[in-house]
Structure formats: structure tokens, C-alpha cells
Amino acid sequence: MTASMTARATTTVTARLLAAARLTATASMLALGLAAGFGGVGAAQAGEIRIGSVLSATGPAAFLGDPEEKTLKLYAEEINKAGGINGDTIKLVIYDDGGDADKARTFATRLVEEDKVAAVLGGTTSGTTMAMVPVFEDAEMPFISFAGAVGIVEPTKKWVFKTPHTDRMACEKIFEDLKKQNLTKVGIISGTDGFGKSMRDQCVKVNAKYDVEIVAEETYGPRDSDMTAQLTNLKGAPGIQALVNPGMGQGPAIVTRNVRQLGIALPLYQSHGVASKSFIELAGDAAEGVRLPAAAILVAEKLPDSDPQKAIALGYKTSYEAATKGQVSTFGGHAFDALFILKGALERAKSSDAAKIRDEIEKTTGFIGTAGIFNMTPADHMGLDLTAFKMLEVRSGDWTLVE
Numbered sequence: 001m002t003a004s005m006t007a008r009a010t011t012t013v014t015a016r017l018l019a020a021a022r023l024t025a026t027a028s029m030l031a032l033g034l035a036a037g038f039g040g041v042g043a044a045q046a047g048e049i050r051i052g053s054v055l056s057a058t059g060p061a062a063f064l065g066d067p068e069e070k071t072l073k074l075y076a077e078e079i080n081k082a083g084g085i086n087g088d089t090i091k092l093v094i095y096d097d098g099g100d101a102d103k104a105r106t107f108a109t110r111l112v113e114e115d116k117v118a119a120v121l122g123g124t125t126s127g128t129t130m131a132m133v134p135v136f137e138d139a140e141m142p143f144i145s146f147a148g149a150v151g152i153v154e155p156t157k158k159w160v161f162k163t164p165h166t167d168r169m170a171c172e173k174i175f176e177d178l179k180k181q182n183l184t185k186v187g188i189i190s191g192t193d194g195f196g197k198s199m200r201d202q203c204v205k206v207n208a209k210y211d212v213e214i215v216a217e218e219t220y221g222p223r224d225s226d227m228t229a230q231l232t233n234l235k236g237a238p239g240i241q242a243l244v245n246p247g248m249g250q251g252p253a254i255v256t257r258n259v260r261q262l263g264i265a266l267p268l269y270q271s272h273g274v275a276s277k278s279f280i281e282l283a284g285d286a287a288e289g290v291r292l293p294a295a296a297i298l299v300a301e302k303l304p305d306s307d308p309q310k311a312i313a314l315g316y317k318t319s320y321e322a323a324t325k326g327q328v329s330t331f332g333g334h335a336f337d338a339l340f341i342l343k344g345a346l347e348r349a350k351s352s353d354a355a356k357i358r359d360e361i362e363k364t365t366g367f368i369g370t371a372g373i374f375n376m377t378p379a380d381h382m383g384l385d386l387t388a389f390k391m392l393e394v395r396s397g398d399w400t401l402v403e
Helices: 003-017 062-081 101-113 126-139 167-180 194-210 228-235 251-261 277-287 296-302 310-324 330-349 354-362
Strands: 048-055 089-096 119-122 143-145 160-162 185-191 213-220 242-245 268-270 291-294 365-368 373-375 390-395 398-401
Touching (some): 048 101, 062 089, 062 310, 062 330, 126 143, 143 330, 167 194, 167 242, 167 291, 185 194, 194 213, 251 268, 296 398, 330 354, 330 365
Parallel strands (some): 048 089, 143 160, 185 213
Antiparallel strands (some): 365 373
16 A cells, blocks of 8 residues: 555545544544543543543553553543544543452542543453443443453443453454364363453353363463463374363463474464464464454454445554554554444433443444454344454464465
């Protein structure tokens, strides 16, 4: 794509996203968002709409939470520059839970009882999200999570929504790819964190649907620094043809390095829980050939022009990287999608009334985001299907589109 073509695409994306009533829009903005509110007791001031967020911007999940925080600040500032939401200025109230579920619950309570926000975006991990869900359900507060576990939205919870693909969808995408290659016997090594355990459970539930047999299983803890013992056990499992690693954080990078150190030549699949360039950097040369399902944003430039997500993904990638001088990840994309889904709901509701906002979030249809095209319903508070996932492979230290 030439510089002029990129500029035209970016301009088009910006105009569409900031149009008041169009959920199918997105933006490409180049200025870094500056200050967001941190705390503050009492109701929102006149002409102000308060949006709360609890993120894991530091700690073991910081590579997820940091781009989420930067994205919210960047686009809240840009929305404000463009006139706000229904003329009201966004005031972000952000707390950092450091990946601690107890802190997340405490901050969730503070957002409801003290900060009087209109809605909440966040929950970087499945564990922190699930700790906050009862708070927002009891308070009848709209909440859009950035975490992956299917249990966040199944069974459906009235006030809770999410933007990432689920862990069940990740299992299905992986098994679909295995089936195409006639690989039917796999070993699973999963993290014991909330996401890893949830995805493992989902893989066990759906593997038979794809005629894939799980021949052996191992686990590792979030602080484990070596998984060679578990991987040695899997290597010796009778008939094993591939490895699947449900997990997030540094664990999957360690698994990847250990697989190569042990000379295990089996295909290795990771989850969308590591869909960031930081995974490739941590795993190093061992990442070569690893496959994983992920959102289109990681291969924005490589999408065909006919893909409706291309302009969206490329616009976000361009603006985020220009503003932060960092590399884009799917995790910041989850925040982007949630903020603009909420923006559309607020514009349609024309009110800060929680019930009206919730109802409009649930009516989100045709919204083209970084994760896919969202079509929510009363029975589906995520609104993505399996086509929203891309299968990627690491080649020469970068993401490559497999399909």
C-alpha cells in the first residue's frame, strides 16, 4: 500500500468512526491521549460523562493491560476533541489492579459507590473480570470486559458484555486447523491461571466435535520458570501429533522455548492469550512456526482489500503506533472495540441512565471492530462468530496469515 493510499484509508476510517450514529465506524487518530481521571468522589459534573476502568496495567498481565490503558486514553482524548459524546466530555476513571482479583473487586466497588461512573470498561484478565462481575451485576452497571473466558458471558449476564473472542472459539479454531492437516492426536499443556484453566476445559468439551483426541495433559503454574518435565511427559505420549498450550502471560513463551530445547518437532499451537509481538520477543527464535488464532489487527497490512476489517485494523494500528511509539496488540484492540461500542450505545441512548445504556449495548449490530464484526443479542453478549478469528503463524519473527 502506498503512502497516499494509506492516508486516504486513514482519513476514511476517521470520518466513519466519529460519525455520531454509526456503530460500523472506526477511527485513525494520531495524537496521544493525555490525562485520564484517577478517582474522584461524587457524581459527574455537568457536561461530563464518566467511564470507569479497572485494568492490569502493571504486574504479570501488564503486556495486556498497558496497551488497553493507552488505547482508552488515546481515543477518549480524540473523541473529546471531536465534540465528545452527545456534547459531553469523557472523563476516564482508571484504576490499576496489578493483576490482583481482590484489588479489582475493591476498585469495582469504588467505581460504583464513590466515582458514580455511567459504565465500566476493563477487566484485563479472566480472573479479575470474574471477581468484578458480581459487583456490577448487583449495582446494575453496564460492564464490557476485555478478557477471554467464555464464562464471562455464558450463561448470559444482564449487565456484562465482552469484546475478545472466547477461549472456546480459540479451541475450535485450533482444532479446525488440526483437522485440515489430518492431525488427530494432541497433547495439552495448560496454565493454571483463570484463562488457562478455562480454555483447557473448553478444549476438552469441543475436541470430539472435530475428531481430535487428547492423548495426554500437563499443567504449569503462573510463576513456573521451566516446563521441561511436563513437556518430556507429553513428548512420550503414544501417538501424539501436536501440542496445544492454553495460557497467557510469560508461561507460553517458556513452553515454546522448552519445546525447542527438548527437540520436540511437533506442531505447537498457542492461544489468542499471547497475541502480541511481545510473545515473539520473549520466545525468540523458538517461536518460528508457532500457530495461534488471533484478531485481524496483527496482520492488518496483509489482509485482502476485500476484507471489511482491513481499514478498521489498519487505522487503529497506524494511530496507536504513531501515538505510543509501541507495537500494536490485539489487547489494545479489545479496549478500542469496547470504547466505541459504548460510545455508540451512549449516543443512541441519549442518556446516562444505566438501563438505557445497557439496552443499547445489547442492540449493537454490524459494528466492525478490530476483533471482527459484532452482532450482539439478548442471548449473545459478545456478538462474534468463528469467522472473526484468523489463523496466524510466526515466520521470520513476524505474524503471517495462514488462511
